[in-house]
Amino acid sequence: VSGQLNVETHACALSDVYTFGPTFRAENSHTGRHLAEFWMIEPEICFADLTDDINLAEDYLKYCVKFALERCADDLEFFENSPHGEIGLRDRLKNVLDNPFVRLTYTEAIEILQKAVTEYGVKFEEDPVWGMDLPSEHERYLCEKVYKKPVVLTDYPKDIKAFYMKLNDDQKTVAAADILVPKIGEIIGGSQREHRMDVLKQRCIEMNLDPRQVWWYLDLRRYGTVPHAGFGLGFERLILFITGLQNIRDVIPFPRYPQNAEF
Numbered sequence: 001v002s003g004q005l006n007v008e009t010h011a012c013a014l015s016d017v018y019t020f021g022p023t024f025r026a027e028n029s030h031t032g033r034h035l036a037e038f039w040m041i042e043p044e045i046c047f048a049d050l051t052d053d054i055n056l057a058e059d060y061l062k063y064c065v066k067f068a069l070e071r072c073a074d075d076l077e078f079f080e081n082s083p084h085g086e087i088g089l090r091d092r093l094k095n096v097l098d099n100p101f102v103r104l105t106y107t108e109a110i111e112i113l114q115k116a117v118t119e120y121g122v123k124f125e126e127d128p129v130w131g132m133d134l135p136s137e138h139e140r141y142l143c144e145k146v147y148k149k150p151v152v153l154t155d156y157p158k159d160i161k162a163f164y165m166k167l168n169d170d171q172k173t174v175a176a177a178d179i180l181v182p183k184i185g186e187i188i189g190g191s192q193r194e195h196r197m198d199v200l201k202q203r204c205i206e207m208n209l210d211p212r213q214v215w216w217y218l219d220l221r222r223y224g225t226v227p228h229a230g231f232g233l234g235f236e237r238l239i240l241f242i243t244g245l246q247n248i249r250d251v252i253p254f255p256r257y258p259q260n261a262e263f
Helices: 004-014 050-071 073-081 089-098 108-122 137-147 197-206 209-220 235-243
Strands: 016-024 037-046 102-105 153-156 173-181 184-194 229-235
Touching: 004 016, 004 050, 004 209, 016 137, 037 050, 037 235, 050 073, 050 089, 050 184, 050 229, 050 235, 073 089, 073 209, 073 235, 089 173, 102 108, 102 197, 108 137, 108 153, 137 153, 173 209, 184 235, 197 209, 229 235
Parallel strands: 102 153
Antiparallel strands: 016 037, 037 229, 153 173, 173 184, 184 229
16 A cells, blocks of 8 residues: 555656655565555656656666765765675675666566576576566566666556556556566556556456546546656665665564554
């Protein structure tokens, strides 16, 4: 739950907008990358397709990393040289700035992962199969072992993505993009939004969502709209990525996760 859908109402009036606020996850996730409550930065841009969205997300992530390297050099040196710090932290961050992000489709990524299993004997906890929601081990293998830099995956199967993502012409995938980075895996998720009202209604039905529950969202398309897109960057994952810490619970003052909300 976040302000993403709501901020589309503002985007239709103001063109380029963003929201930054608390976000809530209902999944029972107990990993070093997940919280039940965290903060999300979510731009929404009009007159934009998926490529525009990816370009903005890559530029934004690089801007944040460059800012940290330039303005927080002493802090990063401390994190890297402390007993529990990450060796090579600053080099990892500089690698983000020095290279364009690799871009490939979800289907291409699955083929690379399957080849790693069949030809190179790589062992995964889950075998890569088209249609699965990629676990962290697959995401990190792509950006840490194969390309050794950030990777952008696009065109995911429609069944594992949200109803509001634009349906591609193949009727099987949606115009979605996730940015994967070494150490973390997914750090940004975004998409071009479905601007065709009839298609959006059908996607709601396919995802077992009553269109009447999002009538106001559908209504934004009733008299026509413009192509628009957006993404979400988890603030705590950004801090985790830049500091090199191991657990996301260490980068938020009062971590809330399943069965723990004491404060």
